[in-house]
């Protein structure tokens with residue numbers, strides 16, 4: 001599908017127009033169309049062939065012609081033309097948070113800033129700060145944005161990496177020679193939100209053959225190394241994967257060793273030393289005699305502790321807990337009975353309520369909640385009360401036809417800039433489930449607004465509480481501790497939004513919330529069925545936050561959830 005490419009081009013045209021100071025309506029037309037195309041479920045090429053491009057919202061005659069031009073010639077002449085008069089690194093520059101097209105234009109004209117390196121220079125020598133309209137706060141925000149951008153560059157989101165790992169594992173199992181256990185190690189196995197590269201371990205006595213099958217994979221664009229026990233490649237010019245072939249007798253030790261984290265392993269080695277043992281990737285040794293290595297569990301056992309789930313291995317107290325036998329029974333994917341934040345065509349989702357419910361149900365859940373956007377989110381086709389009432393009716397009709405599955409009515413109600421909610425209590429009281437989220441005015445008292453929202457008896461969950469986007473922005477300037485305190489006080493749950501670029505709350509914040517007795521709701525925020533499997537990233541994040549089944553409201557049955565809701569607790 002060329003949907004993403006076309007959406008990106010429209011976004012780039014909008015960026016350039018904004019850089020050049022063109023009229024706002026022209027810029028917005030491209031932005032709106034780009035957004036609609038990126039969220040399109042159908043292949044845009046099909047729509048074009050069938051003469052149905054006009055069905056995409058915001059795509060008028062002129063833009064239809066541009067789409068046609070791209071699908072015929074592979075480019076859009078307007079973009080080529082526009083791109084001649086802007087800095088070569090404009091799009092890279094604009095990926096820096098707090099550095100918008102207008103500032104970019106000023107920095108280009110006055111200081112010749114064309115690349116990230118240039119930006120770094122004018123920040124360092126103070127010349128950016130001297131430009132008109134550049135306050136100290138603004139410059140500081142750009143500096144932070146650039147730092148964040150440069151650090152994000154080196155790591156890939158787990159949501160992009162895990163599907164690749166799954167494919168490679170499936171491929172090797174099918175094509176490779178006699179492989180026993182085959183597992184990712186490193187930060188992928190620990191479920192970290194971003195990873196630097198992928199480490200795989202294969203149990204085999206035929207190392208060279210496995211490495212050959214690995215380096216022969218069709219997606220390999222560069223072979224960095226290939227031997228009898230180790231292979232290293234770049235897949236699709238994008239991500240580095242290393243594989244190690246290990247005999248059965250040291251597979252457990254190698255898995256432990258290469259899973260890390262570094263801090264966890266350093267701490268373990270200290271303990272081993274005190275006990276007179278040595279541990280490395282080949283096994284655990286007492287006086288040079290190997291006493292274990294086949295099973296990972298045995299290594300921990302010999303060190304006097306219970307096995308530690310990989311997600312906890314960050315040396316954040318898990319070793320002490322394991323020594324005392326206090327490692328919690330972590331949440332598992334199977335414990336999740338419901339996805340409670342799903343969108344439909346009633347706002348900016350791709351499928352109808354019935355279609356999306358089918359897709360959710362097919363994942364084995366027992367119930368779900370539709371939480372489409374409220375009217376203030378007009379960029380996302382937010383619902384007014386009339387449409388919301390219509391959706392409630394549609395859901396009721398569907399529920400009456402279904403056995404073994406329940407759809408809760410709901411809404412992702414906007415927390416407005418003044419801290420009130422987009423719908424009044426009368427409307428909210430008609431819904432089964434309510435998520436309140438901040439989608440705009442990130443700089444306008446987000447903490448106070450979220451706190452006020454939690455004081456509403458109908459608000460069950462605060463959606464994506466910090467607003468961060470892992471690849472793009474750090475999130476609202478929010479006081480997480482204050483949010484957690486209020487959530488505990490009011491009995492409001494905080495969300496772990498499972499979308500790979502959000503994972504919000506993060507692992508660390510989720511642990512803070514859980515330690516304070518706050519319940520967590522893990523949801524996909526799916527706008528398309530393809531998003532539903534991302535629940536696993538939310539579950540991994542929760543596990544990294546030491547979450548047990550009891551901490552997560554998605555593990556409750558519908559009846560238990562109703563009993564938990566503060567609106568019902570308050571009444572009794």
Ligand SMILES: [Zn+2]
Nearest residue numbers: 412437463464
């Ligand atoms: Zn949202």
Ligand SMILES: [Zn+2]
Nearest residue numbers: 341343412525
């Ligand atoms: Zn949402």
